[in-house]
Amino acid sequence: VAGRILSCRLQRREDPAGLSEAETSLLQSLRAAVHTEEEAGEDGDLVRTAAVDAVSTIAASGEDGALCTMSRGLLLLRPIAAAAFTAPQSSMQERRQISALHCLASVARSARPEAATWLEEDLRDAFHDSIHQDSTCAEAIWRLLQRSGISFLELRIAVYRLLSGLCQRGWLAEEVCSHEALLTWLLSPEAEPSSDGLLGLLDSPGTPPLDQPVPRAAMGRSL
DSSP states (O other), X not given: OXXXXXXXXXXXXXXXXXXXXXXXXXXXXXXXXXXOOGGGHHHXXXXXXXXXXXXXXXHTTOHHHHHHHTOTTTTOHXXXXXHHHSOOSSHHHHHHHHHHHHHHHHHHHXXXXXXXXXXXXXXXXXXXXXXXXXXXXXXXXXXXXXXXXXXXXXXXXXXXXXXXXXTTSHHHHHHHHHOHHHHHHHHOTTTSOSHHHHHHHHHOOSOOOTTSOOOHHHHHTTO
């Protein structure tokens, strides 16, 4: 609910400069929830997942929403990236991972490579800090695509959205081109096993609800 409220306010606001006191307070509350300690148990897991869902909704609302999630004062980008690339141990964490990937995809697609230097540096650093030191972003993305399970169509579509934004950046495009398996997968129409996933690979414009099937008609309009 918090994410939808703030995303609606950002979409309807005529003056894009600055946030109101209420908007800032809401974002700070989400920041506290995203940073809930792991030791908080199942309840804390639920809080973190709901907060990541909300931040993902805000990021998907447009450029203002995406830039809000990248604010250095909020410190949201790194924990969101960590949630995206940490192997889930439960269905709740799996949901959080998909929301986090969509959030990062919205940020990457809204914040252009020619934007402020610090935005691009923070985006790149958040990705590199969230993966194992012996890995690369391309390898981490490849591992996500190799997972299988009941909800992993949603996971692959989230990864495809992320790639469509990140591959505008030379640093990731170079990694992808150097990763033979990932590059082959992305260039081969036979690699993606589902029709909805293939449409997502071509271009998935929005964040699909996590509790609903991917809307085929909506995706078809983007082709």
